[in-house]
Amino acid sequence: IGLHETNPTNVHHYGTVAGTWNRNTDHNREQKSSLFKRLHITEIVEKPSLEYAKKHLKVDNVSNDNFLTAFGLYILDGGRLLEIIGDDIECNRRKNGRFQLTTALETLRIEQDLQGYMIDGVRFDIGASPQSYVQTLSDFKHQINQYFFSFNKIKNVTILKEILSRILKILTKFHKTFYSNHGTTSWRYVTASQIISYVKEKKVVLCEPQTGEKGTDSKTDEEHYVVDVSIVKASNLKNVDVTPGDKSDPYCICTINDMSHQTKTIENNLNPTWNEHCTFLTRTQPTNIKFEIWDSDGALKDDSLGEVVLPLTGFFEPNHSGYVYQKKKMIKKKEKKKKLNLSALEKEVKNLQKILEEATASELKLKSQLRGQEEKVQALEQVAAELEKSLKATKDQSDTAKSNLEQEKSHMQQEYKKLADEKQQLEAKNQALESKYQALESKYQGLESKYQGLESKYQGLESKNQGLESEYQELESKYQGLKSKVQELETKNQALETKCQELEARNRELEEKSERLRTENQELTSRAQTLKATINELETVVEKMMVKYRQTSEELQVKNEENSSLLSLNNQKTQELEGLLAQQHMSEAQNNELAERCNQLERQNEELCKEIELLQYRLQDLEEHAKALQDGTSHNNNHGDDETMRSLQHMIDDLTASSQRLEQEKSQLQNQMNTLTQQLECMCMYVYVKKGF
Structure with a gap:
């Protein structure tokens, strides 16, 4: 496992290791290359807290209280690693709501001996979304700027495209191999050309070639639109299966323009949970997004269970923070309200969503400012290029004009440096917001997993409620039978009440007679005395x-x-x-x-x-x-x-x-x-x- 040092403030973002150095190696970096620093790994933890890292994951001879984290380069038994991850998926073993590579590495470490090597290099994390790709490319560009004084020294941007294309091919091959082995077909891949198009759409400048140079893209100004969609679940669907005891087998189709994504089919369930993510990349701006739910009938024609169309008006504006749509209700003959008391959780989720929206809005604002600064830089570079051309065309002009142009160029370079400094400050703010965003996202994912657990519990309660409802119907029929018997008993009771009234009258007569006899008896007793x-x-x-x-x-x-x-x-x-x-x-x-x-x-x-x-x-x-x-x-x-x-x-x-x-x-x-x-x-x-x- 490739390792590198990470400061304590960022340790909660990485898989962190603990271990002991090999005795046969020298730990002095100045005397020996760090590539041969070998660590015997004793523990691997995914995104630990700082307290846990200080207590359990400290490694000797690591400077500035730093920690050793995964660099991203591995030489492993890939087949066994994929089996471990597959077992985690089948048994639903998650860490922080996700299936983690680090957890599988820890299992592999227990089975096999793992060694860690210190890597002397810079790490770029591509991530799993276009936004992560763009951020990585931006970081890569700034890293290149540290080695080269200006953009003009890089003659061909196609080299970067080729590197990115090769990286994406490797990742795509891994994704295809892994998900085909586990029966999943819902993965959406992002190709190198789509990433480049996304970079153009966001107007992120990698290294612009000079005018007339090979590799110049003639469609630089063409816009592209990316929409990330998460299809979570549906509830209270109608049952269109005619077979007694069976329920609908729903799946969802999400459509934007001419592209669509179909989820997996969940059999015999009126409250399906898909939890699938898809990304749409289109050249024309989408006006709406359509969700259709169908009942899968195998060889027969599928039945529609409903659809909804959501407008995307103003969705791609820079200051747009998104929509909150009201839930649509399915029209039924009789609608039984079944609510799960999740008000506190929903309120917290809404607050987190609001914070995420604010962070996203501020991030978009910063990116728009960055784009504005970069546009200014591009304009300045174009002006500088034009000035250089004009300088070449007017070499015979006076030295005074040339000196003025040089002064103007130096002034423009100073202004460019100021803009670069401002850009770095904005990027630092952006990174801080990104870390805050990731923390909020992890918290949101934890809440989402908790919500999914509550939702599964709710589904279990709902199935139990259906069983109770059938029992209630049986009890209702029994109650009707008992009600008829009670009516018969009431008629008999009325007859008995009339008889009781007659007996009460006779009893009163007997009481009166007994009273008379009692008085006569008293008289007889007195007479006997x-x-x-x-x-x-x-x-x-x-x-x-x-x-x-x-x-x-x-x-x-x-x-x-x-x-x-x-x-x-x-x-x-x-x-x-x-x-x-x-x-x-x-x-x-x-x-x-x-x-x-x-x-x-x-x-x-x-x-x-x-x-x-x-x-x-x-x-x-x-x-x-x-x-x-x-x-x-x-x-x-x-x-x-x-x-x-x-x-x-x-x-x-x-x-x-x-x-x-x-x-x-x-x-x-x-x-x-x-x-x-x-x-x-x-x-x-x-x-x-x-x-x-």
Whole structure:
């Protein structure tokens, strides 16, 4: 790899190397030719920053803190180098948004040992655009001026044309070989004659031959026009393919005058991205530029997808800074707006474009000034030539006139030097603007690559959006089916609502009825409580009656015992009283009646005890029934209330009647007991009286 020194301010424009000097070589430039300075390269970096270069790319024994950069001359394994570049293109490995030769050289260095040689020479970079060609030729002319005092010492400009033609042939052969190996046909070549024509159109003077000399071009003043076009992308194209699932296969044709450029075809894509560059060189000034987009149908006729014509009015004027055209919208039946939020990026790109336009305008202005100065120089040279001719024609004139002419010539030479100095200053400014322009261009290219990445991401999102749209249509159909079902359910729901209203009405009626039953239950509960109190009172009364009955039964039993004793005594004294009894038949009959009456009273007493037991049983039943009634009111207030009340009322009535009857029988029994007692007392008195008598 050929190397040369570059100052730190320009290191970011070149591929820079690092390495160690060969020990067998002498590093003193004064003692040995720099051509034999050999460096063992350890790293190659494309356009590094100054900080990175200072840290990693310093080489020993390089003066003024300079760096070693690629000169542009190589002796390499070209086949392997092209394979590496081809792999980078296929795998889309870029550096600063481009496929770089330096990156491929670094890969080749890792595989093979690379040496660097210091070149003692001047480097001219032709570049990749007519503007770069012109700038290189201008630099080459100034380099020649350092070796020759004036333009008149170069006798033939065809030598420069031949050198340039040979260089372009080498580059064209390399381009054809490289791009044919990688299937690319969109490369536009610039021939030597086109470069010369462009130089003439820009009025850049290389070395003008003297009048009547061989090699003079008779069409020096003929104008040529160069238009650089970048075809980036198209979006939202219509689909004209009739095959289901397929999309259009678009390509673009750019036409200026009678020349056209066709991009590659991108298959099955409505948002194609070409990113192709083409250059048109024409003798007539273009009035417009036409873009046509077609759908490639193979053997069939291609279908048009639309076209647009942009005017170029005033485009080639010196002070013209370009146009900003509004986007054209494709007319569709239904247009769905799909925007990618790139406002910040677009704003930055617009600002950079504005800066580039201003830099381009200032550059054009400087170039126009340079052209004006060069025209003045040409005019002065023509005047000088005419003066020399007139001097030759008037040699016999006086020496005073010759001295005046020499003074005028020296004055013109001084003015020419001033103009040359001004031109050098303008060129220095132009170079500064060029470096600024290149920096802005690199930044713009980085933004453009970022924009392309966002655009590819947007295309992925758009394809995903199309899938979501198909899913949305399926969901829409499902939604329609569900909507019909929902309508059926709504009709059923309305019927259920009417039924619910009816049930609510019935529920209100039942609530009212339950409220009435609740009040009745409360009344029954209060009545049951009063009934229970009454039953308790009856129990106390019955207990009192039982106590009293026991007392009376005991008294009766005592009296019966007394009567039995009396009867025994009467039996004992029967014999004694037989005579008396015979006389007293009425008294004996009464005694028998009294005994029968006693037996009847005993039987009645037994019946009364049985009835009292029955009353106790019924009283227990009544208590259990009252408890069940209380439990029933807490569990079911509506079941059997009327029947229970009726049965309870009957039991209360029966109990009341039984108690009344018992009271009556008790009173009757009491009366009978009283009468019986009186009779016994009378009989005893009678017996006692009889006996005593």
